[in-house]
Amino acid sequence: MPLRYTLRQLEYFVAVGETGSIAAASQRVNVSSPSISAGISQLEQELGLRLFVRHHAQGLSPTPAGLKIIAEAREVLQKAAGLRDLAGDLSGFVRGPLAVGCLSTFAQVLLPGLRRGFVETYSEVRISQTEADQPELFSLLRQARIDLALTYDLSLPRDLVFDSLIEMPPLVALAEHHPLAAKSEVTVDELAPHPMVLLDLPLSTDYFLSFFTRAGLHANVAERTRDMAVMRSLVANGFGYSIVNMRPNRNVAPDGTPMRFIPLTGTDSVLRLGLLSTRGVKSTRLHGAFVQFARNWVKGQSARVFGSP
Known part of the structure; x- marks a missing residue:
């Protein structure tokens, strides 16, 4: 039976x-x-x-x-799911469900537009998204709860594969009236005496503080937050500077207060934005199409999303 x-x-x-x-x-x-x-x-x-x-x-x-x-x-x-992917490969069509994770610090800036562009190009694809911090993305990939993760190459484990899309050098976020705001670039030595608003997320914290420890300095952390929007508003309202690798397309905080983004020089700690996947998992036509589309989309958006201040 x-x-x-x-x-x-x-x-x-x-x-x-x-x-x-x-x-x-x-x-x-x-x-x-x-x-x-x-x-x-x-x-x-x-x-x-x-x-x-x-x-x-x-x-x-x-x-x-x-x-x-x-x-x-x-x-x-x-x-x-493998049968579905095989059918797509044999038919030559890009279709089916795709679960994409994204680092929560920049999900609102990148993922919705990337999703919209991809499904407009491939109408038979259904994308679901999940926002998480870096360790959570690792876990979601290992549990096969997401297919790909849009994130940085930060503390990546060996069982995951990273496909780089674009380099993202560090920037200093400052209030318009900050003593360093008029400069065209800033060094860690210049930042050290000033109060810092630290984006306090797993792995990111160590990355941001490493700029100072490698220079034999200590960051003057005055404020901590896990929320990117809160960090920007604290910075714009004069509570300290912060360090980021992605700037918004407008130089204002969420509360409308103006701010500036200036390159941080004298360091080789450049992060790369890319797509993370599980090692050993067969890449399907759908996955390959998304990676290629993301690479072209990020390049097309570089002036708006990753542009110089």
């Missing part, structure tokens, strides 16, 4: 197993909670196994049998 479960039910099952709740799984796969709950119940009935232990007001946890089947279900879903 043939089994009567679907790939969709397996997708719901894996999402619940990884998130620990039907509500969180609902958000991940963008399907209503009742639909996921019904799919799990149907799968349990079809397999004749109890896959989850239901905890009152505390979510679900997989049973021992459920844990084993989650691992097998992931493989089934990956093979099904």
